[in-house]
Amino acid sequence: MExxxxxxxxxxxxxxxxxxxxxTFFVSDYGAYPKDEIDDANSIQFAIDLAINYGMNxxxxxxxxxxxxxxxxxxxNSTNLTITGQGINQTLLVGTAPISIFSxxxxxxxxxxxxxxxxxxxxxxxxMLSM
Numbered sequence: 824m825e826x827x828x829x830x831x832x833x834x835x836x837x838x839x840x841x842x843x844x845x846x847t848f849f850v851s852d853y854g855a856y857p858k859d860e861i862d863d864a865n866s867i868q869f870a871i872d873l874a875i876n877y878g879m880n881x882x883x884x885x886x887x888x889x890x891x892x893x894x895x896x897x898x899x900n901s902t903n904l905t906i907t908g909q910g911i912n913q914t915l916l917v918g919t920a921p922i923s924i925f926s927x928x929x930x931x932x933x934x935x936x937x938x939x940x941x942x943x944x945x946x947x948x949x950x951m952l953s954m
Contacts, residue, residue: 845877845878845879845880845881845882845903846874846877846878846881846882847881847882847884848870848871848873848874848877848881848882848883848884849870849884849886850863850866850867850870850883850884850885850886850890851886852870853866853867853869853870853873854866854869855867855870855885855890857885857886857887857888857889857890857914858888858889860891861891862891862892862893862919863890863891863892864891864892864893864894864896867883867890867892867896868894868896868897870883871883871896871897871898871904871906874901874904875898875899875900875901875904878902879902879903880902880903880905881903881904881905882904882905882906882907883904883905883906883907884907884908885906885907885908885909885914885916885938886909886914887909887913887914888913888914888915889915889916889917890914890915890916890917891917891919892916892917892918892919892922892924893918893919893920893922894920894922895922895923895924895925895926896924896925896926897925897926897927897928898925898926898927898928898930898933899927899928899929899930900928900929900930901927901930901931901933902930902931902932902933903931903932903933904930904932904933904934905933905934905936906925906933906934906935906936906938907935907936907937907938908936908937908938908939909937909938910937910938911937911938911939912939913937913938914937914938914939915938915939915940915941916938916939916940916941917940917941917942917943918940918941918942918943919943920942921942922942923942924940924942925940
């Protein structure tokens with residue numbers, strides 16, 4: 824009886840550690856590649872959703888460069904989610920339509936850090952890319 828109680832306590836402690844530890848999700852692992860001038864919204868959203876579903880204290884990491892977005896990235900029901908880039912001069916998220924880059928609802932303790940964001944009209948983006 825005492826041995827099974829010890830296993831129960833050990834199991835609870837391991838589960839607590841996993842929940843506290845979180846997991847890191849790199850957007851490039853899900854198809855969001857900076858500097859390729861392709862819409863990365865779906866790939867980034869997938870990485871965000873996986874991080875939220877994994878549990879508390881997960882991170883979504885962007886690499887160096889520019890990611891283009893045609894739709895808003897939704898952060899729903901997250902707890903202590905961290906979304907981070909490589910620095911405000913190193914990671915840029917560009918909305919190719921008049922959108923909000925991020926929208927967070929029912930989230931607690933989440934943060935977005937070390938990246939820059941801008942939303943520009945699609946026609947202006949086409950002109951800039953063709954230069």
